[in-house]
Amino acid sequence: MSASEQELQDFRLQVSACLEANKPADPGFLLPQSFMEVGNEQQLDFLRNWQYKVWSAGYLGMAWPEEYGGGGVPPEYQGIVDQEMRRQAVPICFNVIGLGWAGPLINDIGTEEEKARYLKGILTAEDIWCQGFSEPDYGSDLGNAQTRAVRDGDEYVINGTKIWTTMGNYARYMILLARTDPNTERKYDGLSFFLAPMDGPGIETRPIRKITGEYGFTETFFTDARIPAHCLMGEEGQGWKIAMQTLQYERGAEAGAAGGLAFERIVIDDMIEQLRDMQRDGEPLLSDPVTRDQLVRLIMEEKAVALGDKRAAIAPLTTDYPFSLQLSNKLRFTEYARRMRQFAIAQQGATGSLYVGDDQARQGGFWQRAYFNSFSATIGGGTSQVQANIIAEHILGLPK
Amino acid sequence: MIANTALSFDEDQAMIMDVAREFCREKSPMSAVRALLDSPSGYDRAIWGEMVDLGWLGIALPEDIGGSGLGISHTVAIVEAMGRFMLAGPFISTTLAAQLVARATPATRVDAFLADVVAGVPATVALQESPDWGSDDCACLFDDEGVMSGTKRFVPDAEVAGWIVVVTRHRGAPALALVKAEQLPAGAIKPHTLVDETRRAASIDFTGVQLAPEAIIAGEQVVVALCDFYLLGALLVAAEATGSAGACLDTTVEYLKTRKQFGKLIGSYQALKHPCVEILTAVDSARSFIYHAASLVTEGSLTRDAEIACRMAKAQASDTLLHAGDRAVQFHGGMGFTYECDAQLYIRRAQWSQQQFGDAAHHRKRLACLLLDE
Numbered sequence: 191m192s193a194s195e196q197e198l199q200d201f202r203l204q205v206s207a208c209l210e211a212n213k214p215a216d217p218g219f220l221l222p223q224s225f226m227e228v229g230n231e232q233q234l235d236f237l238r239n240w241q242y243k244v245w246s247a248g249y250l251g252m253a254w255p256e257e258y259g260g261g262g263v264p265p266e267y268q269g270i271v272d273q274e275m276r277r278q279a280v281p282i283c284f285n286v287i288g289l290g291w292a293g294p295l296i297n298d299i300g301t302e303e304e305k306a307r308y309l310k311g312i313l314t315a316e317d318i319w320c321q322g323f324s325e326p327d328y329g330s331d332l333g334n335a336q337t338r339a340v341r342d343g344d345e346y347v348i349n350g351t352k353i354w355t356t357m358g359n360y361a362r363y364m365i366l367l368a369r370t371d372p373n374t375e376r377k378y379d380g381l382s383f384f385l386a387p388m389d390g391p392g393i394e395t396r397p398i399r400k401i402t403g404e405y406g407f408t409e410t411f412f413t414d415a416r417i418p419a420h421c422l423m424g425e426e427g428q429g430w431k432i433a434m435q436t437l438q439y440e441r442g443a444e445a446g447a448a449g450g451l452a453f454e455r456i457v458i459d460d461m462i463e464q465l466r467d468m469q470r471d472g473e474p475l476l477s478d479p480v481t482r483d484q485l486v487r488l489i490m491e492e493k494a495v496a497l498g499d500k501r502a503a504i505a506p507l508t509t510d511y512p513f514s515l516q517l518s519n520k521l522r523f524t525e526y527a528r529r530m531r532q533f534a535i536a537q538q539g540a541t542g543s544l545y546v547g548d549d550q551a552r553q554g555g556f557w558q559r560a561y562f563n564s565f566s567a568t569i570g571g572g573t574s575q576v577q578a579n580i581i582a583e584h585i586l587g588l589p590k
Numbered sequence: 591m592i593a594n595t596a597l598s599f600d601e602d603q604a605m606i607m608d609v610a611r612e613f614c615r616e617k618s619p620m621s622a623v624r625a626l627l628d629s630p631s632g633y634d635r636a637i638w639g640e641m642v643d644l645g646w647l648g649i650a651l652p653e654d655i656g657g658s659g660l661g662i663s664h665t666v667a668i669v670e671a672m673g674r675f676m677l678a679g680p681f682i683s684t685t686l687a688a689q690l691v692a693r694a695t696p697a698t699r700v701d702a703f704l705a706d707v708v709a710g711v712p713a714t715v716a717l718q719e720s721p722d723w724g725s726d727d728c729a730c731l732f733d734d735e736g737v738m739s740g741t742k743r744f745v746p747d748a749e750v751a752g753w754i755v756v757v758t759r760h761r762g763a764p765a766l767a768l769v770k771a772e773q774l775p776a777g778a779i780k781p782h783t784l785v786d787e788t789r790r791a792a793s794i795d796f797t798g799v800q801l802a803p804e805a806i807i808a809g810e811q812v813v814v815a816l817c818d819f820y821l822l823g824a825l826l827v828a829a830e831a832t833g834s835a836g837a838c839l840d841t842t843v844e845y846l847k848t849r850k851q852f853g854k855l856i857g858s859y860q861a862l863k864h865p866c867v868e869i870l871t872a873v874d875s876a877r878s879f880i881y882h883a884a885s886l887v888t889e890g891s892l893t894r895d896a897e898i899a900c901r902m903a904k905a906q907a908s909d910t911l912l913h914a915g916d917r918a919v920q921f922h923g924g925m926g927f928t929y930e931c932d933a934q935l936y937i938r939r940a941q942w943s944q945q946q947f948g949d950a951a952h953h954r955k956r957l958a959c960l961l962l963d964e
Contacts, residue, residue: 459591462962482958483951489961490902493592494875500597501878506604510836510877511870518871578867579860586843586866588857 283450358408673833
């Protein structure tokens with residue numbers, strides 16, 4: 191089944207009108223800029239209601255099967271919804287580990303029983319999901335994760351510590367990477383993948399306070415925690431392969447993700463607009479030659495990323511370094527985003543020193559908070575430095 | 591801000607790119623590039639003849655004068671390939687001279703000139719009098735009898751050009767004068783010694799040259815054509831620099847994969863690895879910009895979006911090649927300091943290239959006006 195151009199265009203108008211009519215008013219408290227920043231019940235309730243509303247309108251999980259709460263239509267439709275949501279800057283759909291990682295994975299390789307048990311709750315936001323990959327001693331070196339899972343009858347006994355668990359204190363389920371065999375030749379082969387409930391005894395979470403002063407992650411401790419054996423996904427030893435598979439869904443609805451925004455979109459236009467009334471040396475800041483030169487550099491960086499995504503799809507223009515654009519996308523974009531936000535603060539004069547909570551902070555301290563939060567993307571999912579190693583080795587062929 | 595992200599590449603362009611890369615790879619190995627460094631003309635006439643036979647000089651010219659009418663967008667891939675293999679010759683100069691003239695006046699009026707270009711007579715534009723790309727001072731003029739006076743500097747491929755398009759003024763407005771090489775008095779051309787030894791340029795004293803009335807192109811269209819010529823020049827030099835930057839990176843990476851120190855291949859050190867990745871992403875950005883710009887340039891006068899794209903392409907490509915050349919020398923260690931090491935070709939090309947059609951800061955300054963001023 192494929193949709194005609196006309197059908198898609200009509201649908202876009204319909205979505206646009208619906209979002210415009212239903213976009214929530216400013217709640218009067220700070221909303222998270224991404225799914226990694228849900229730090230209190232107030233935010234949680236707001237986002238839960240919003241996601242439920244989006245799902246009820248038929249705008250979430252549109253390409254997922256109908257019997258599990260999805261819409262059963264081609265992914266182009268969800269793509270349009272996501273674009274319109276971004277354009278209208280509506281709140282995020284916060285259950286991202288469910289919508290973009292666990293859900294598509296269960297859709298692809300899960301059993302019927304797993305699909306029936308988990309998928310709908312992901313879409314409605316009734317069941318919040320978290321991710322248990324990183325450990326305090328194994329962040330970038332994820333393949334070395336040491337949390338143990340030992341089979342005992344119909345259960346696995348889990349011991350160890352996970353860190354950077356998004357919404358660990360609110361989640362009902364975790365996608366958990368744990369070691370079922372500590373003696374394999376390759377470290378990766380001893381890992382297994384679990385869809386683990388978070389409510390049993392022996393599981394404790396401790397919220398982590400971030401550089402922004404807010405919360406959003408937990409450290410998660412497993413002490414002889416018992417989970418049913420059916421929580422194992424696939425077979426023992428397939429954990430690494432399955433964990434890597436979850437990463438491909440980041441490419442959006444076409445790749446199987448349920449859709450919705452995971453991040454508040456911040457573009458350079460937003461920054462430039464907030465600088466228009468600033469002064470430097472009694473003149474408009476935007477007439478300062480140094481500032482202008484730096485702004486153009488940043489605009490070019492943002493544009494180069496957008497153009498790179500397009501060029502990546504044109505085969506004759508990617509022959510020199512195949513997959514270079516795809517593999518470097520995360521590095522280029524996250525590093526750019528971080529520097530852009532830092533630059534925004536630098537242009538604010540003395541108000542640049544104010545933070546969230548000060549009534550004179552520009553845009554309520556938006557840029558200060560956004561800058562600090564941007565490190566979640568230059569560190570999470572493989573630090574920029576590890577990304578650079580990967581690109582150097584895989585694209586340029588430099589030795590390890 | 592980033593509004594227009596047009597990027598298209600058709601089958602013709604893909605085919606031209608394939609042919610151009612294969613041609614340049616075969617005709618311009620490093621040994622050939624080096625053999626031409628101290629030759630007077632700087633290029634191989636037999637190879638130039640083959641390029642003419644391939645129809646490359648006419649790609650962007652109308653069919654009725656022997657061109658193929660594909661447009662300047664199709665030249666970008668050829669120039670990128672030439673940059674990648676450091677293939678020298680008056681291709682960019684000739685292509686741009688033809689673009690300037692064809693855009694300034696109806697083709698029928700200058701069919702002899704354009705037919706010569708398609709047939710492979712090199713041409714060039716004599717534009718600059720000062721080192722400042724932002725200056726439009728012009729003291730190279732002609733009097734009421736059509737007798738010229740004044741000197742142009744930095745004229746690319748001046749010594750081999752059969753035609754020279756002189757940017758001058760007529761009744762206070764910009765105008766062009768078509769001068770044939772044989773009209774120049776003896777000693778009029780004084781070659782520059784260039785930092786990039788694969789290139790040639792000279793100053794030309796036009797004093798005493800007699801212009802026939804039909805050799806003068808004036809009118810409002812000349813102003814538009816000059817703006818377009820300058821942006822297309824920036825684009826083609828950017829495309830060439832992008833090719834050179836890619837080759838430069840490959841040269842560096844190859845060395846890092848073979849050179850051992852302290853018992854290890856030096857390419858395993860992150861202090862060398864990470865800057866190579868920076869250069870790779872910069873080359874990737876430059877390639878995206880040049881083909882974005884190629885998607886926007888047309889026969890007609892260039893749009894604002896095309897202007898933005900050409901300027902971004904030049905700003906990105908210049909800075910990229912400068913960085914790639916600089917690091918190539920450094921990362922080759924002691925070898926990098928020698929004339930024998932190919933890194934010198936790229937670092938020299940970078941210095942030349944950044945000063946053609948405005949350096950990166952020049953373009954960013956103009957981009958700021960285009961992008962930031964309401």
